[in-house]
Amino acid sequence: MHYTWQWDVFLQTASGRQTYLDWLLSGMWTTVQMGALGWILAFGLGSILGIMRTVPHRFARGIATAYVEAVRSVPLIVQLFLWYYLMPSLLPEGWRTWLFAEPPATTSFVTATLGLGFFTAARVCEQVRAGIESLPRGQLNAALAMGFTLPQAYRYVLLPVAYRVIVAPMTSEMLSIFKNSSIAASVGVLELFARARQLNDYTAHSYESFIAVIACYLLINAAVIALMTLVERRARLPGVMNAR
């Protein structure tokens, strides 16, 4: 099999003043934005839910458990379609008008990022719960016996350790959110995966396009791992065998 590689295809003009390379880079930028914004949402909501799953309140635990079970039992692509097609009609009139007044690309970006964040929150929740539950029960009891209130015990005793225990699983959730963002292409977000299809269709150089897009995904992965290695090094508990 002989194949002549033509990498300079990326420098050709795609539309207007943009080259195919610009398409690739703008796709990568959208993926990075979506992953980062989705992660912020997922981390915040997931932390709240994870704490709710461990507190001694039946009702709070029930809500968080139901949320996790529901989100984990429905494929992400179905959820993104529901966010895209169903969520806007549940919104208050004013918000809906704003959402639909935006360009279509923004509408799908907003709904997909929300969907991605709410999906990943369920997974973050389980990690946070695992982190808290990995601590000996005596920690909470000792804190309460010292006169801490329950929120104080979480804030000053449990969470500072729990979060450090789960840096590694959080890294893999973070890697997943960037990979999962590729599914947003199916509701019209022009991110990296959508650009892969476009490049394939327009340049007719499938191998080059796909290899370039895969390289972009590997790059994002490497960046996330580098970032989390830094976090891990700063957050490592003294005296705990955390070395690999």
Added chain:
Amino acid sequence: MLDFDFSTLTPAAIATLASGMLISLQVAGTALAVGLIWGTVLALMRLSRFRLLSLVATVYINLFRSIPLPMVLLSFYLIVPQLLRSLFDSTADTRLLSALVGFALFESAYYAEIMRAGIQSVPKGQLAAAMALGMKPLQAMRLVVLPQAFRKMLPLLLTQLIVLFQDTSLVYVISLTDFFTSAEGMGERDGRIQEMMIVAGAVYFIICFSASRLINRLSAAGRRFS
């Protein structure tokens, strides 16, 4: 604001959805069978003493785990037909075949990591004892280590099966009409996309939720007996 109309869900539509579900199950089943076998082989390669074998397995596993599944499916959809054409000169619809291949190879990487963890959780003495009884390394693996690793990892392997089943919906990107794709297609056609997505979500939820309940009960029972 919300006016749902489920009247498009006729018996014919349900039959289409059911045949879509068969394709979903077919893709999931193939991926499970191939994933378990090829995943175990990859795990053994990764743990092998031979540097080249372990390097190949490591690269394979890490590569597949860093690429999103839609990208893998699309790549295989592009590459498999070309390969087939050069080998067999066929122009049949290769959607299903390339989905099966891509999906199975992708999931193998995930199963390999589970199996590796399982193998590593078996105490070293088990292997040593098997060798002391005169077994060859491969025999010891097959008869002593792997059965234990497999049993230990059964809950995780089954949980991964649920994830895998949900992931089959992503064959949407190559327009293979599995359950999700046929639901979405009908919804678009009838202008009833909201209703169809609710139906699809509900069906996935019922299947996956009952499956995970079942797995929980099985592994609780397993713990009681061991």
